[in-house]
Amino acid sequence: MFFRIMVAGFCALLMLPSLKVSADSELIDMDKVVSVADLHADLYALVEGYYSLHPAPHHNLDAIELNNTVKKIKSQLTKPMTVKEAWRLFSLINPVLHDGHAGIAIPRRKSLIEKELSQGKRVFPLHVYLDLNNRLFLRKDFHGSSFLPSGIEILSINGKTSKEIIKEMLLRRSGDNVEQQRELISRWFSEEYWSNFDAAPNYEIEYLENDIRHTVNIQGSDTLMDKKLSQRSFDSLYSYKLLNDSTGYIRVETMNKKFFKEFLAMTETAFEYFKKQNVSDLVIDISDNGGGGNSMWQKGIMPYIAHTPYRYSSAYKARVTKEIASADDVIGMRVSGDIEMTEPDLTNPLKFKGNVYILVGSMTYSSAIHFAIAVQDHGIGSIIGTPTAGRSGTTGLVTDIKLKATGLDAYAPVVLYSRPSNKNNMLSVQPDIFIPFDAIHSYDLDKMFANKAICLLAND
Incomplete structure (x- = not known):
């Protein structure tokens, strides 16, 4: 039976x-x-x-x-x-x-990204997380040695506001609920960014530190965040x-x-x-x-x-x-x-x-x-x-x-x-x-x- x-x-x-x-x-x-x-x-x-x-x-x-x-x-x-x-x-x-x-x-997404990385493309290089209000904050870079301080709020990436970026990602992310969507986006943000916006050689990041806006241009990563x-x-x-x-x-x-x-x-x-x-x-x-x-x-x-x-x-x-x-x-x-x-x-x-x-x-x-x-x-x-x-x-x-x-x-x-x-x-x-x-x-x-x-x- x-x-x-x-x-x-x-x-x-x-x-x-x-x-x-x-x-x-x-x-x-x-x-x-x-x-x-x-x-x-x-x-x-x-x-x-x-x-x-x-x-x-x-x-x-x-x-x-x-x-x-x-x-x-x-x-x-x-x-x-x-x-x-x-x-x-x-x-x-x-x-x-x-x-x-x-x-x-996207089937075998990591392998697809790795193929592009082997051809010279680069992915978003920072570990980030979303809070309950869908604001984007920095943890650290892939190698744990970012010159940017952990905890700063990222306001925009390559001219697109974080609010716009997260909205686009949430519109396409599977999950039981929005809480799970946030967690999955946070965990695989670099891959989610690639899926929604493609890769870029460099990433211009506007961020907020001590209520002061700063802008920095950082090189993308030639490796994936997670194996x-x-x-x-x-x-x-x-x-x-x-x-x-x-x-x-x-x-x-x-x-x-x-x-x-x-x-x-x-x-x-x-x-x-x-x-x-x-x-x-x-x-x-x-x-x-x-x-x-x-x-x-x-x-x-x-x-x-x-x-x-x-x-x-x-x-x-x-x-x-x-x-x-x-x-x-x-x-x-x-x-x-x-x-x-x-x-x-x-x-x-x-x-x-x-x-x-x-x-x-x-x-x-x-x-x-x-x-x-x-x-x-x-x-x-x-x-x-x-x-x-x-x-x-x-x-x-x-x-x-x-x-x-x-x-x-x-x-x-x-x-x-x-x-x-x-x-x-x-x-x-x-x-x-x-x-x-x-x-x-x-x-x-x-x-x-x-x-x-x-x-x-x-x-x-």
Whole structure:
């Protein structure tokens, strides 16, 4: 039955769209010109694909707003345009969908930018962040040695005001809500700038310091801010250590299943070490974890910390696709059901018996949220940190929508989950212990955030 497939495998493919990559090895030609007829065909495929895949397409969006946005896009399809121009137009649908697992993206964006960098182009070279009023502030440059002081407000870039720039980015950025849009734009601002405004050799920046306006011209960067996930080592994503004599710490930066075997080996070693050291408090840091597969935390962490039955969701709604259909399922049908409890292994000799704290942040998403709410709703541990930007009731199993003419990445989820308690599904995950952090003083938010949590718990 379909329900068995849901329980066994659906969560394994949850992911943040910014980590989504095209299956094709060739890079898309962003300068290819697409005919008006083909543009209309791709737009139809995008909208139809969303409705045919999502199990509850209107659960978090306004149908009228979506229809009006599609009409606006259609009205501008009056002449051939490049693929990049098409993305800038089609992506107006992204924020209207209100779902970090649905939308349209530039496939293999990092690789495309790297190709341009190899040809002499340069990208915006500073780490920045948006505040709640969508004002733009500086953290530091890519190499951590900016001559500009951290915390200054950036007023304009290359003659365009920051207000105009952020408005353009928000008009095209996917996300569950505007809070998540802000976080994703802040995290990948350089790439977002390239997507919306292209690269430039130099960047004239007007900024405000001590209420005085200044202008500086800085050279763009010939490297990307963040490495591709595929280029990062296991040790750069996962680690464990003692914070003090009684507090252990595990950092889990992604639930990507490509690291499954290594992760299971590391957590077994970590819990063996913590037992020998008589650790009484444990911090599991997923504050910068955008998701991946539920099997990572179900197999790699829960066997050591779960003392009661748990589940990552109370119920699901799903759309049957040929990839996950059973023999008696009808493709396209909507199904729903409950998620069964997972029984803890109480015989595990490395079972941790102390206090468990799950550190979350604004970037915690997808299967990382599933982990957090499983722990919180079943009393396995406490959630610390700041609220997640993404919703507690997540979607999952991101599925491709084929856009033949442009080759752009369109995608939608085929499953919608309720959190285990079935309460506050539309809200973010709220911490039991709130730990604020100052975004100005470090671009490496996860490490700074973790250090504050460490200090708080170590001195408790």
